[in-house]
Amino acid sequence: MTRHTARTVREAPAEARQEAVRRWCGTHRTRIAEMVGALVQVPTTAPDEPAAHALLTGYLLGAGLWAEIQKPHPGLTEHPDYTAPFLPGAPAPRDNMRAGLRAGDTLPTVLFSVHTDVVPPDGHPEPWSGRFDGTRIHGRGSADTKNNIVMVVEALRCLRELGLAPRANVLVDLVSDEEAGGTGALSTILHGCPVDEVVVLEPTGLRVHHGHRGCVGFEITASGTTGHMGSAADRQGPVERCLRAVDRLRAVEERWLDEASTTPGFIGVARPLQLNISGITADSWHGSIPSSCTLRASLGYLPPRDRDRARAEITAAVLDPAGRSDGLALHWRGIGNDGYVGDAEGATARRLRDAARTAGVDPGSPQAWHVSCDARLYARHTSAETVVFGGGELALAHSDHESVDIDQVLAGVHVLVEFLAADGG
Numbered sequence: 001m002t003r004h005t006a007r008t009v010r011e012a013p014a015e016a017r018q019e020a021v022r023r024w025c026g027t028h029r030t031r032i033a034e035m036v037g038a039l040v041q042v043p044t045t046a047p048d049e050p051a052a053h054a055l056l057t058g059y060l061l062g063a064g065l066w067a068e069i070q071k072p073h074p075g076l077t078e079h080p081d082y083t084a085p086f087l088p089g090a091p092a093p094r095d096n097m098r099a100g101l102r103a104g105d106t107l108p109t110v111l112f113s114v115h116t117d118v119v120p121p122d123g124h125p126e127p128w129s130g131r132f133d134g135t136r137i138h139g140r141g142s143a144d145t146k147n148n149i150v151m152v153v154e155a156l157r158c159l160r161e162l163g164l165a166p167r168a169n170v171l172v173d174l175v176s177d178e179e180a181g182g183t184g185a186l187s188t189i190l191h192g193c194p195v196d197e198v199v200v201l202e203p204t205g206l207r208v209h210h211g212h213r214g215c216v217g218f219e220i221t222a223s224g225t226t227g228h229m230g231s232a233a234d235r236q237g238p239v240e241r242c243l244r245a246v247d248r249l250r251a252v253e254e255r256w257l258d259e260a261s262t263t264p265g266f267i268g269v270a271r272p273l274q275l276n277i278s279g280i281t282a283d284s285w286h287g288s289i290p291s292s293c294t295l296r297a298s299l300g301y302l303p304p305r306d307r308d309r310a311r312a313e314i315t316a317a318v319l320d321p322a323g324r325s326d327g328l329a330l331h332w333r334g335i336g337n338d339g340y341v342g343d344a345e346g347a348t349a350r351r352l353r354d355a356a357r358t359a360g361v362d363p364g365s366p367q368a369w370h371v372s373c374d375a376r377l378y379a380r381h382t383s384a385e386t387v388v389f390g391g392g393e394l395a396l397a398h399s400d401h402e403s404v405d406i407d408q409v410l411a412g413v414h415v416l417v418e419f420l421a422a423d424g425g
């Protein structure tokens, strides 16, 4: 009896809070789904991220946050981690947004970073519909990663409306250009990032990651002489020489995957790095030899291997497998995202995993993510512990059937409320 009373006193406030958050999420379910849909309806493929700034400003102010537009930092393009534009038209860096909520001078600051850009529709039948079918919101960016903008803003609104005191000041950076290398996040960091904890919101299916792999993009070009197929001196033309390079890249991938089984943060992660061939270009008459072939590819790698070392090993494998270049040229084009691995048992990672469990969500075992994102920039260029978390399933991100489950978004709201609420709040 005594034991029961003690348990009730200790646990009743937390249980009451969870019940209140669940009720709040239920009440606001349709409105929250429609807000995700409204953001999806604004096409923000790079360089059009600023098209959403008016909608976002009204939304943030309406939820009680302050919000401002931030110009690209003047030192951005000189920074060693700046990614040169590789999209058509080589767009210049765009504005970003910073929003926030002040809770108290003596409290720590938690930064949430969410990207506003989305990849092109690529066959999605309703990329900008934002349609809510009662269960899922459809369209490009619904999973990756506009649901996460709404998730964090609604968590802050929920805290306020339920009268729950936050344990920290909150900043929300809404950054451009994540998909093409992280220029937006780098700019906001250069503007100043005096924060204690960073949560980069990405479609991890609400699993908590304390690091991620790296990735480099590149192009391989094989050149030759055009002519009639009957006149070819060499049996292998530019297309086949590019395909041979793919075999050598697969061998590098295989070797790095073997190492992964003992790499901290990635032990037990299924396919923690991947080779992706995203394009091949060559064209000639049926009976003719094309003058060149260009292959576009990306290859992931795991820390502690860094970008320079990864590039050197790829170069050696592709261009010089047996002391000859095979008539190939290699150009670094695309992203050059380093990876990082933080502390699996860091205070932020632990707090977020605990918050997930409290909210009834499985945060997964402590592992790094098998995808790169902006988190490595915060891990490297701020002193804050940096983790990756968020709503949306990676299997749907960038796909022609991208959508997000509203109940997962609401579960994420609950996790962030638990993560941000002061103990006993």
Ligand SMILES: [Zn+2]
Binding pocket: 115, 144, 145, 178, 202, 203, 373
């Ligand atoms: Zn993303």
